[in-house]
Amino acid sequence: MSRIDQRFASLKAAGRTGLIPFITAGDPSPEAVVALMHALVEAGADLIELGVPFSDPMADGPVIQHASERAIARGVGLGDVLRWVGEFRQRDTDTPVVLMGYLNPVEIHGYEAFAAEAATAGVDGVLLVDCPLEESAVLEPLRAAGLKTIRLAAPTTAPARMAQLCEVAEGFLYYVSFAGITGAGRLSTRDIASRVADIRSRASAPVAVGFGVRDAQSAKEIAAFADAVVIGSALVERLDGAGTADEAVARAKDFLAPIRAALDAH
Amino acid sequence: MATPAPLATPAVTDFHAWPDPHGRFGQFGGQYVAETLMAPLAELTEAYERLRKDPEFLAELDRDLTHYVGRPSPLYHAERLSAHVGGARIILKREDLNHTGAHKINNTIGQGLVAKRMGKPRIIAETGAGQHGVASATVAARLGLKCVVYMGATDIERQKINVYRMKLLGAEVVPVTSGSKTLKDALNEAMRDWVTNVADTFYIIGTVAGPHPYPMMVRDFNAIVGREARAQMLTEYGRLPDAITACVGGGSNAIGLFHEFLNDRDVRIVGAEAAGEGIGSGLHAASLAAGRPGVLHGNRTYVLCDDNGQIAETHSISAGLDYPGVGPEHAFLKDAGRAEYVGVTDAEAMEAFHLLARMEGILPALESSHAVAQAMKLARELPREGLVLCNLSGRGDKDVHTIAAREGVTV
Structure with a gap:
């Protein structure tokens, strides 16, 4: 059983909602990444989404875009991200890590090479935002190397397509809670709840809900109907400007602790 | 340097049959x-x-194209420019005369x-x-x-x-x-x-x-350019041109001209990309001439990027060509060997701009000046009776401040 499947199985057994924080690799600083990942786990993260910086993140809002720009300005590339996952794995062999990003860095790195290096580093899954189901043939080497392809589903996804996504979903299905970019502020909980309930009844993979989760309150509302909650822009925003790795770690823990508590109180 | 996966280029019999139902031009395009x-x-x-x-x-x-845009746009034989170059006749497709001044x-x-x-x-x-x-x-x-x-x-x-x-x-x-x-x-x-x-x-x-x-x-909406031009060539010159050329940024005016000619295998097709200060300088926007296959803005195509896959910042004197990707159909035409894509520098475009202004009384857009420069190169390679068709995609009124600033003139 893969690390992602194991983690969701134990969450289910314990009746807990998963917490999936997202950070951009290389922001607020390259030195802080591995320490931050451990801090996220200590503060209650069940799975880590690690953003691979890309110069043209079309589906992301300004917060994550700027984090990407800062990381790129510091010279961060896919090779660094894989190295950091490898370092993280030296002390943590349980927490699943999913790389989130765009296709071009992987395409340029080479699919075969990326798949082998990512698997060796201890990456568990890959979410490539601009690679929908229809274009996924190129990801075959990733699957062969044992990496889970995490799929997105959206409020705009048509029923027939949703059925298809539910069928192929592996690891978990990431439900984008509205038809916007990451970090936007709108969220109609009731609407999301009924759609997620529908997806959960059809997909064998667990459903994580993200896009627009900002704090303990919004996380708790989503925890009522999702297997896991993804929290990205709000965390990246909080980390921005942390001068040292210690400060970044402290900020991450402060930010995540009340969210973890709210999820567990649910 | 990481090598991209080799691209399978299909043997193409009908260039008008693309894209396929998935929106792909061979390996390129998609969603x-x-x-x-x-x-x-x-x-x-x-x-x-x-x-x-x-x-x-x-x-x-x-x-709307007839009564609002002012189509068809004329073909114009740039006689003095052709004589100055000393080769084939340069024929301009006057998209600069459209309403709003471009294709x-x-x-x-x-x-x-x-x-x-x-x-x-x-x-x-x-x-x-x-x-x-x-x-x-x-x-x-x-x-x-x-x-x-x-x-x-x-x-x-x-x-x-x-x-x-x-x-x-x-x-x-x-x-x-x-x-x-x-x-x-x-x-x-x-x-x-x-x-x-x-x-x-x-x-x-x-x-x-x-x-x-x-x-x-x-492409479909711009293909009117090539449809008109091909018919006009046959009517006015009794034959197809030997070569056709257009500037390529994203590539809409170029595909507009090229598309109707794609199955005319004897017509040489050349796209002029912005070579900026020279492709060797790194300051350019020549995605096809100097880039590699990648994924940008929703399609697989040739892109300019570094070894980490980060899209490069490009340079061109013309804002309209300053783009690190290119339309996927051009990527397809390049790999299929149907069209050539070459770089034209800022300096060459400026020279073409001035020549066209002084010899023909036409101020071309800086984008289109790249095509004019390429047309001059092609004309030089051909005999006097040759025909080079060049898409004059836009007029240069918008660029006078840029040109003045570059040449140290206060307007």
């Missing part, structure tokens, strides 16, 4: 977008597939009518040089649609006149300050707007890039 965009793209594809065969829609488009209106008229038929009250557009923004604002005004144009802050600075034109036409111009603050960033921002406001918004992409169906739809 590389976030899940949130798949539904709007499906809606657009369905609507456009229906409209492109709808006689009423096509008749309305045709009326861009061919596409915005078409997409504007599609938006109207789809019942979308708001249109958005990205623009580099401002020509597509102006053409979109123009169509929005005429159809009574709200219009928002995204434009890189750098481009706003170098294309002030077009910015003001858009405002006069009632459009809102939103400066984009992320990334390199140019066309690619404006495209990212427009895509974000579309994802967020898709219910009431139609996104008019200005070039043959983006996800399917845009490369096909924008």
Whole structure:
């Protein structure tokens, strides 16, 4: 059983909602990444989404875009991200890590090479935002190397397509809670709840809900109907400007602790 | 350096049969977008597939092209320029004479009518040089649609006149300050707007890039250029040209000219990319001549990027060619060996600009000046009775400040 499947199985057994924080690799600083990942786990993260910086993140809002720009300005590339996952794995062999990003860095790195290096580093899954189901043939080497392809589903996804996504979903299905970019502020909980309930009844993979989760309150509302909650822009925003790795770690823990508590109180 | 996967180039018998139903031109094209965009793209594809065969829609488009745009645009034999070059006859397809001053209106008229038929009250557009923004604002005004144009802050600075034109036409111009603050960033921002406001918004992409169906739809609307030109060549010169050329940024005016000639295998096809200060200098925007296959803005195509896959900041004297990707059909034509893509430097384009101004009384856009420079090179290789057809895609009024600044003149 893969690390992602194991983690969701134990969450289910314990009746807990998963917490999936997202950070951009290389922001607020390259030195802080591995320490931050451990801090996220200590503060209650069940799975880590690690953003691979890309110069043209079309589906992301300004917060994550700027984090990407800062990381790129510091010279961060896919090779660094894989190295950091490898370092993280030296002390943590349980927490699943999913790389989130765009296709071009992987395409340029080479699919075969990326798949082998990512698997060796201890990456568990890959979410490539601009690679929908229809274009996924190129990801075959990733699957062969044992990496889970995490799929997105959206409020705009048509029923027939949703059925298809539910069928192929592996690891978990990431439900984008509205038809916007990451970090936007709108969220109609009731609407999301009924759609997620529908997806959960059809997909064998667990459903994580993200896009627009900002704090303990919004996380708790989503925890009522999702297997896991993804929290990205709000965390990246909080980390921005942390001068040292210690400060970044402290900020991450402060930010995540009340969210973890709210999820567990649910 | 990482080597991209080798590309399978299909043996092509009919170049007019592309893209395939998935929107792919061989390995290129496709729909590389976030899940949130798949539904709007499906809606657009369905609507456009229906409209492109709808006689009423096509008749309305045709009326607008005739009475509003001013088509057909003439062919013009640049006699003095040809004599100066001392080779083949250079024939200009005068897209600069269209309403709003460039080929861009061919596409915005078409997409504007599609938006109207789809019942979308708001249109958005990205623009580099401002020509597509102006053409979109123009169509929005005429159809009574709200219009928002995204434009890189750098481009706003170098294309002030077009910015003001858009405002006069009632459009809102939103400066984009992320990334390199140019066309690619404006495209990212427009895509974000579309994802967020898709219910009431139609996104008019200005070039043959983006996800399917845009490369096909924008090509179809611009293909009138080549259809007219091919018929005009046969009528006025009794034969097809020996070579045709156009400038290539995203590639809409070029595919517009090239498409009708693709199955005429004896016609040499050459795209002129912006070589900026020279391809060796690294300061250029020649995606096909110097890039590699990758994925950008919703399609697989040739891109300029570093070994980490980060899209490069490009350079060209002309904002309209300053783009690190290129339409996927051009990538396909390059790999299929049907078209050649070569670089033309800023300096060569400037020289062509001045020559055309002084010898023919035509101020070409800086983008089109690249094509003129390439036409001169092609003409030199051919005998006097040869024919080189060049798409003069736009007029240069918008560029006079850029040119004055470059030459140290205060206007």
